[in-house]
Amino acid sequence: MFLAGHGADRGADQFFYVILAWAAAHSGSALSFGLIMTVGTLSRAVVTVFGGAVADRAGVVEAAIWSLAARVVLMLAFGWVLTASPLSSWALTGVALAFGFADGVHLPAMESAGTLVVDREHLRSFQGVLSWINKTATAAATPIAAVLIGWQGASAAAVTGAAVLGLALVSVVALHRRGLRSPARVDGQLLEMVRAGFSYALGRPQLATLLALFAIVNGLTLAPLVTGVALTGRDNNWSAGQYGLGYVGFFVGSLIGAGFIAVGRRYVAHGLRWSLMFVLGGCVGLAGMAVAGAPLIVCGFAALMGAFFGAGAALMMGDIKTETPPEYMGRVMSMVTMSIAGLQPVGYALYGWLAGVTSVATAGVTTAVTLAVAAAIVFVSPVARRRQVAPA
The missing domain is CATH 1.20.1250.20 (MFS general substrate transporter like domains)
Incomplete structure (x- = not known):
């Protein structure tokens, strides 16, 4: 179940950035396109510095669940923003910034949660399966997102991405209810934990x-x-x-x-x-x-x-x-x-x-x-x- 959820999560992530790139390209100048895409990747990178510490302190499974829920909401908000005509570059920048913040916590939390699914001696082979699924999901998501944009529009494509993220959320919540628990939480100041x-x-x-x-x-x-x-x-x-x-x-x-x-x-x-x-x-x-x-x-x-x-x-x-x-x-x-x-x-x-x-x-x-x-x-x-x- 975790493998399916992780694949859906990675595929939906690729969905978001394909749709964001399309929307940014149609929102204004090349300068605004660069600003939107840079804000999304830069915010993710900055928050990731502290994201792992947040996950260790809150519990990696709980952090994965709440960050997934936030990503579902943000993807739906993205779909609403895409209904505007003309597209607002500032609104797209805000969505990219917020999604990057959520990703900064979610990525380390989700990867960490995966280590709790199997015994530690099986982590190498499990990572091989996980990598295979992630590569396939990411590669498949790009053309599917492009087809959906051309067929139903960017807003509908974003809603589809939210539904896929919802499947990932359901899978992690189900595992949590079945006994998937975070290890002992770590207390401390974030900066000290990072150090x-x-x-x-x-x-x-x-x-x-x-x-x-x-x-x-x-x-x-x-x-x-x-x-x-x-x-x-x-x-x-x-x-x-x-x-x-x-x-x-x-x-x-x-x-x-x-x-x-x-x-x-x-x-x-x-x-x-x-x-x-x-x-x-x-x-x-x-x-x-x-x-x-x-x-x-x-x-x-x-x-x-x-x-x-x-x-x-x-x-x-x-x-x-x-x-x-x-x-x-x-x-x-x-x-x-x-x-x-x-x-x-x-x-x-x-x-x-x-x-x-x-x-x-x-x-x-x-x-x-x-x-x-x-x-x-x-x-x-x-x-x-x-x-x-x-x-x-």
């Missing part, structure tokens, strides 16, 4: 390494895929269909990678070293995708990249959750969310600059080599040789 969370994570080499590796992989690999494929297609005069092959390949590969973690738990008992090997395999796909020019070859390397990085990301997230005791789970999940939100813009900027001063191929290969060297250094370090033991 204690960082101190805990940074003071444990295995967990700190996993967090850093997860952040670097997610921060540096998205730009070569999104920007690199687009630039390669432009330079080789691809059609729109050929342009999409790279993304299809990566998506299929990432599903295969997450699926392997879900079903191959007995092969990945030593999580960090397996994660590093997956990263090295993904670097081969990244470098190959950067130097290839034919659409099908790019698709194949993108699939290889997606499979290895998808498996590595799912395994790293499972290991991060395994390494984290329940009383710190919300704050550590906040760190995961912040690392993605903070490093991906940096990755885009670095990749864009490097591709501009050299070439697309050089930028992609340089990124792959940098990741591979970092993974190899960690692989031979004492941290990687220590076997993981889940905290009590």
Whole structure:
């Protein structure tokens, strides 16, 4: 039941941002579009700093329920705002701001609640299933939202998103009624709790390494895929269909990678070293995708990249959750969310600059080599040789 609810939650989240982007594009100038989208993502990132501490103090299950309820209300309010003609950029900015605030608490709370559904020794394989469902839900939500906007209008699409969020809310409430309970709540001032969370994570080499590796992989690999494929297609005069092959390949590969973690738990008992090997395999796909020019070859390397990085990301997230005791789970999940939100813009900027001063191929290969060297250094370090033991 939690898997279905989590998938509905991720799909509805993608619904919101697809509809918001459409509405922002039709509300005024390019400047207002940028303001609306920036406010939504920035508010989420800022609140996430404290969101995990809020979840640990209030109880991660309770925080997930109340933040889901808030998101349902906000999605319905979004649908009402979209009935206006012309669309108000200020109203859209307010909705984006409020939804970002709710997300800042909800994301770490929902991820933390998932660790209570299964025994801790099964968290790695459970994370593989969770990643597979989330990737599928997110990928499916984008075209469905676009079709609904064209068919019934943006307001009806937002109401549909609210209904999907309602299903997620019902699933978590039902699990709560059946006995899903938060661990002991943590008392304290929010700032002190945030500081204690960082101190805990940074003071444990295995967990700190996993967090850093997860952040670097997610921060540096998205730009070569999104920007690199687009630039390669432009330079080789691809059609729109050929342009999409790279993304299809990566998506299929990432599903295969997450699926392997879900079903191959007995092969990945030593999580960090397996994660590093997956990263090295993904670097081969990244470098190959950067130097290839034919659409099908790019698709194949993108699939290889997606499979290895998808498996590595799912395994790293499972290991991060395994390494984290329940009383710190919300704050550590906040760190995961912040690392993605903070490093991906940096990755885009670095990749864009490097591709501009050299070439697309050089930028992609340089990124792959940098990741591979970092993974190899960690692989031979004492941290990687220590076997993981889940905290009590």
